[in-house]
Amino acid sequence: SQQGEEDPQALSIQEGENATMNCSYKTSINNLQWYRQNSGRGLVHLILIRSNEREKHSGRLRVTLDTSKKSSSLLITASRAADTASYFCATDPTGGFKTIFGAGTRLFVKA
Amino acid sequence: GAVVSQHPSWVICKSGTSVKIECRSLDFQATTMFWYRQFPKQSLMLMATSNEGSKATYEQGVEKDKFLINHASLTLSTLTVTSAHPEDSSFYICSGDGGRGNEQFFGPGTRLTVL
Numbered sequence: 001s002q003q004g005e006e007d008p009q010a011l012s013i014q015e016g017e018n019a020t021m022n023c024s025y026k027t028s029i030n031n032l033q034w035y036r037q038n039s040g041r042g043l044v045h046l047i048l049i050r051s052n053e054r055e056k057h058s059g060r061l062r063v064t065l066d067t068s069k070k071s072s073s074l075l076i077t078a079s080r081a082a083d084t085a086s087y088f089c090a091t092d093p094t095g096g097f098k099t100i101f102g103a104g105t106r107l108f109v110k111a
Numbered sequence: 112g113a114v115v116s117q118h119p120s121w122v123i124c125k126s127g128t129s130v131k132i133e134c135r136s137l138d139f140q141a142t143t144m145f146w147y148r149q150f151p152k153q154s155l156m157l158m159a160t161s162n163e164g165s166k167a168t169y170e171q172g173v174e175k176d177k178f179l180i181n182h183a184s185l186t187l188s189t190l191t192v193t194s195a196h197p198e199d200s201s202f203y204i205c206s207g208d209g210g211r212g213n214e215q216f217f218g219p220g221t222r223l224t225v226l
Contacts, residue, residue: 042117042204043204043217045214045217098157099157101156101157103153
């Protein structure tokens with residue numbers, strides 16, 4: 001079963017606003033990753049945060065990780081229409097090998 | 112760097128035929144490749160993990176005789192959907208493990224439509 005649960009399932013915002021997506025998971029992890037997928041395309045890796053990290057930045061992206069709550073958030077600041085896509089979190093469980101994907105959040109940024 | 116290609120990008124076939132999808136790592140060697148299936152507006156579901164030179168490991172519920180995986184080299188893995196049926200219509204995505212901290216590099220996907 002999918003380990004990552006994301007909310008919201010869908011998010012619609014105006015260009016320039018910030019978008020926040022959350023991910024929760026169930027077991028201990030080595031790291032958590034966020035991916036982006038444009039409609040009908042492959043996944044693009046955005047950012048990886050390790051279990052001993054609490055926050056990470058990459059350009060307009062900010063990811064937080066709270067291992068005590070087993071949750072992560074992805075913040076996209078000053079969103080653009082081109083940010084319209086689906087965003088997935090993926091976890092690498094400790095002791096396991098395979099990456100497990102969440103259900104994803106569909107983000108729509110209106111110009 | 113770390114580019115993965117898939118071929119074909121889309122395919123339409125008749126029910127009962129077999130379809131082969133290729134996944135290539137173009138600028139790195141992928142000891143491990145993963146095959147995922149994604150239905151519309153859903154997440155990726157891992158189908159199988161393949162290691163070069165050995166048999167693939169299939170996830171529960173995935174028929175290994177229907178979805179044949181071959182990982183003949185460090186840069187090529189193939190997925191063959193045998194005797195395809197309309198319910199096999201989906202988006203199939205492969206990824207390669209570049210060996211850098213569990214980061215996977217994904218191919219652009221192959222859309223299979225079975226009539």
